[in-house]
Amino acid sequence: MKGKYFIPCLLLPTMMLASGGGGETDIVERTINFVIFIAIFYYLAADKIKAIFVARQESIAAELEKVQEKLKESKKAKEQAQKRFEESKRMAEDVILTAKKEVVLLTQKVEDSTKGDIENLIRQYNDSMEFEKRKAERAIIDEILAELFESDATKLDKSAYSEILLKKVA
Numbered sequence: 001m002k003g004k005y006f007i008p009c010l011l012l013p014t015m016m017l018a019s020g021g022g023g024e025t026d027i028v029e030r031t032i033n034f035v036i037f038i039a040i041f042y043y044l045a046a047d048k049i050k051a052i053f054v055a056r057q058e059s060i061a062a063e064l065e066k067v068q069e070k071l072k073e074s075k076k077a078k079e080q081a082q083k084r085f086e087e088s089k090r091m092a093e094d095v096i097l098t099a100k101k102e103v104v105l106l107t108q109k110v111e112d113s114t115k116g117d118i119e120n121l122i123r124q125y126n127d128s129m130e131f132e133k134r135k136a137e138r139a140i141i142d143e144i145l146a147e148l149f150e151s152d153a154t155k156l157d158k159s160a161y162s163e164i165l166l167k168k169v170a
């Protein structure tokens with residue numbers, strides 16, 4: 001129904017201008033026509049324009065609500081990430097502290113093991129030196145005895161050998 005009156009109202013000013021009039025200035029008539037045009041336009045389009053602005057306002061409010069919800073979620077996620085970061089940092093410090101303790105323990109264990117190995121090597125060296133010393137003494141004694149037995153100057157009889165052996169055994 002509003003559409004029926006809208007088109008003639010738009011064409012009305014054109015018809016009025018075309019109907020005549022010379023070079024007169026008709027500011028009053030034009031103002032009245034403009035006011036009538038605005039009133040008709042308001043009557044026909046006000047509800048639609050209001051509906052457009054209300055819908056726009058509601059969509060902006062809904063979008064703002066979504067943004068605020070996302071902001072809250074991101075703040076929660078940030079707090080959780082911060083907590084996880086602090087926990088990870090604390091765990092890393094614990095791991096570093098534990099690693100330092102293990103390094104000290106392993107160093108001490110290696111030092112103790114090395115000291116034991118060095119003591120064993122020194123003892124083996126001393127035992128080996130003692131063994132080689134006895135071996136050298138035996139070799140020298142065997143050599144001297146071999147020379148003595150081969151020489152005729154020191155021939156002993158059986159009774160002297162038996163006395164020497166008895167002294168040695170006793």
